[in-house]
Amino acid sequence: MICYLGVDIGSVSSNFVLIDQTGKLKKKVYIRTQGNPVKAIKEGYLMLKEGEGIEFEIRGVGTTGSGRHLASILLGADVVKNEITAHAVAASCLYPEVKTIIEIGGQDSKIIILDRGIVTDFAMNTVCAAGTGSFLDQQAARLNIPIEEFGRKAVLSSQPVRIAGRCGVFAESDMIHKQQMGYPVEDILMGLCEALVRNYMNNVAKGKRIEELVVFQGGVAANIGLRKAFENFLEMKINVPEHYNVMGAIGAAVLAKEYIEQKRIKTAFKGEEFILEGEFVSKSFECGGCPNLCEVVCIKRDDKPLAYWGDRCRRWETSLNKGDRRNLKVV
Amino acid sequence: MKRVGIPQGLFYYYYYPLWKVFFTFLGAEVVKSSPTSKKTVDIGVNLAVDEACFPIKVYYGHVSDLLKKDVDYIFVPRFISIETRSYICPKFMGLPDMIKAGIKELPEIIDMTVDLSRTDKGFKQEILKTGSFFTNNKKKIKEAYNYALEEYKRFGELVRQGYTRQEAIKVWEGEEVFLSEKADLNIGVLGHGYSLYDDFISMSIVKRLRDMGAKVHLPEHIKGEDIEKEAASLPKRVFWTLGRKMVGSAFYMDKNSDIDGIIYVACFGCGPDSLIGEVIERKVKKPFMLLTVDEHTGEGGIVTRLEAFCDMLIRRRKLSESNISCYG
Numbered sequence: 001m002i003c004y005l006g007v008d009i010g011s012v013s014s015n016f017v018l019i020d021q022t023g024k025l026k027k028k029v030y031i032r033t034q035g036n037p038v039k040a041i042k043e044g045y046l047m048l049k050e051g052e053g054i055e056f057e058i059r060g061v062g063t064t065g066s067g068r069h070l071a072s073i074l075l076g077a078d079v080v081k082n083e084i085t086a087h088a089v090a091a092s093c094l095y096p097e098v099k100t101i102i103e104i105g106g107q108d109s110k111i112i113i114l115d116r117g118i119v120t121d122f123a124m125n126t127v128c129a130a131g132t133g134s135f136l137d138q139q140a141a142r143l144n145i146p147i148e149e150f151g152r153k154a155v156l157s158s159q160p161v162r163i164a165g166r167c168g169v170f171a172e173s174d175m176i177h178k179q180q181m182g183y184p185v186e187d188i189l190m191g192l193c194e195a196l197v198r199n200y201m202n203n204v205a206k207g208k209r210i211e212e213l214v215v216f217q218g219g220v221a222a223n224i225g226l227r228k229a230f231e232n233f234l235e236m237k238i239n240v241p242e243h244y245n246v247m248g249a250i251g252a253a254v255l256a257k258e259y260i261e262q263k264r265i266k267t268a269f270k271g272e273e274f275i276l277e278g279e280f281v282s283k284s285f286e287c288g289g290c291p292n293l294c295e296v297v298c299i300k301r302d303d304k305p306l307a308y309w310g311d312r313c314r315r316w317e318t319s320l321n322k323g324d325r326r327n328l329k330v331v
Numbered sequence: 332m333k334r335v336g337i338p339q340g341l342f343y344y345y346y347y348p349l350w351k352v353f354f355t356f357l358g359a360e361v362v363k364s365s366p367t368s369k370k371t372v373d374i375g376v377n378l379a380v381d382e383a384c385f386p387i388k389v390y391y392g393h394v395s396d397l398l399k400k401d402v403d404y405i406f407v408p409r410f411i412s413i414e415t416r417s418y419i420c421p422k423f424m425g426l427p428d429m430i431k432a433g434i435k436e437l438p439e440i441i442d443m444t445v446d447l448s449r450t451d452k453g454f455k456q457e458i459l460k461t462g463s464f465f466t467n468n469k470k471k472i473k474e475a476y477n478y479a480l481e482e483y484k485r486f487g488e489l490v491r492q493g494y495t496r497q498e499a500i501k502v503w504e505g506e507e508v509f510l511s512e513k514a515d516l517n518i519g520v521l522g523h524g525y526s527l528y529d530d531f532i533s534m535s536i537v538k539r540l541r542d543m544g545a546k547v548h549l550p551e552h553i554k555g556e557d558i559e560k561e562a563a564s565l566p567k568r569v570f571w572t573l574g575r576k577m578v579g580s581a582f583y584m585d586k587n588s589d590i591d592g593i594i595y596v597a598c599f600g601c602g603p604d605s606l607i608g609e610v611i612e613r614k615v616k617k618p619f620m621l622l623t624v625d626e627h628t629g630e631g632g633i634v635t636r637l638e639a640f641c642d643m644l645i646r647r648r649k650l651s652e653s654n655i656s657c658y659g
Contacts, residue, residue, distance in 0.1 A: 066631050066635070081638075081642075082634075082635045082638040082639045082642065083635060083639075084635070084639035084642070084643075085638075085639055085642045085643075085646075118646045118647060118649065119639075119642070119643040119646055119647070120618070120643070120647055121618060121643075122639060122643065123620075124632075124635075124636060126621070126623045207612060207613065290368065291365060291368035291369065291370045291371070292368040292369050292370075292531075293368070293369050293370065294369075312530075312535075
């Protein structure tokens, strides 16, 4: 079967999807990056091709997420796109009428405003990661609640407690205090959800007009407590797509599909052997070329350098032959 | 020959040609610190008080860099005001004192007070005082200043030609800087010059935008009177010189149909930025993005935002080409 691969390498999770020629999702894999994107890409790819005996023929590859450049080196990508565009494309494929996208991921949160399927405005969290997935993860772990249970527990609350949402550290000390006072866990959890929504509205969505249809996606959309808190705050229906946690990857795949179909070219995909059989090592070193002392990262496959990055002056980045580097160029 | 060290930070980007010519004319040799690097930042952050904004911290690093360059003096001007009824951020007012308190074993500091908020009487005295480090001939000092002003005007003309301040300094010094004319997008970029034009602090935002195919428009490229006219539309006059320039430029760019979008580069610890950024964001109707920079060297966040912004502008244009206004 002919399909297109979309890969989203985020700070917390790595997602892989295959879509067919009609844009329908055929398979998805959601795994945790666990600080090792190279391993995650390999594992994810392996899991993607496992299972049912359908043969996939990959015609195009799109990558997104903070690890998009790395993924494009390992896989050979046709399109390397930022998360905002990828998320917007995916949401507007599913909901052509979408006006607002709330996306909360592991380390960032964003709001995307669309008009007839086109991004007209967006904002991302600036210097603070309070209210993102990893903060929720941390708090759930501290309360000894599996993150999957978090939302379900939170919606049981009848009287959410007030928790400071301006800053992750404030929120945590507020939570601990309320815990010690003996408030039930579900009220604290729901209070946290409400605090996060307030924080999101004041920091990320500040000054933006939120209009229906609203789509909530990203890993955190799994949390029904947060979904409810958003609904209460906005007094609007919040739509969560079925594949909310892999929307970035879907967007990347759609963009790859569009790109390949439009240009009528062969994919830059390096093939299964390349990714599965090679030994990928990433090494970092401090370049001594100037006082900047850039931390340069080198990705090697079986001792052959594939890519360098991290150097401000690009002397390493451009040291490899230019043909291979074409893929890194952001389109 | 006496050697005068000029730290490559803060008002360096605005006045370096003036300073250089002034000191050189008086027979001194001008030495600048090396461009901002990780090392400058590490040293600066260590030496500076925690509350200072990032460009000030970087400035400490530059002063410290000059210590190794065997200079007799370091020029650390005290900027209070460069025009009537307007002021520079108070951190500049205390800069020479902060530097003296934070860095040990400094050579003599040439501390010149620039305060033009009311009259320029005191300022003339300051020029003579600064010149007296090198000569007692008052006429020669005045001559040096007039000559420096001429060069400063020439530099100002260069700045208006589409260069960034940093590039204009290079051109002024005789280097060649190539500006590509081809561009799909026109983006206005605002920010305090000392953070925006320092490639390290701003993570080369201007260069990155140009690489993405955008022509970058800067406040320096707009006529002063146009900026003032636009800035005057606010109910209360902005009394920070640089802040008012940014507000006026933003409003001007907002009205200029050539500009597709505006990016504001703010420093995390900057007081004026936190207010000015907000004022601009509320008033401007065009796509606007606020980028906050600080000590971080991870470029991913900046790159993602810039890419997404350019993407959005290009896609928006498709929408408006289908003859529907998208400026809400």
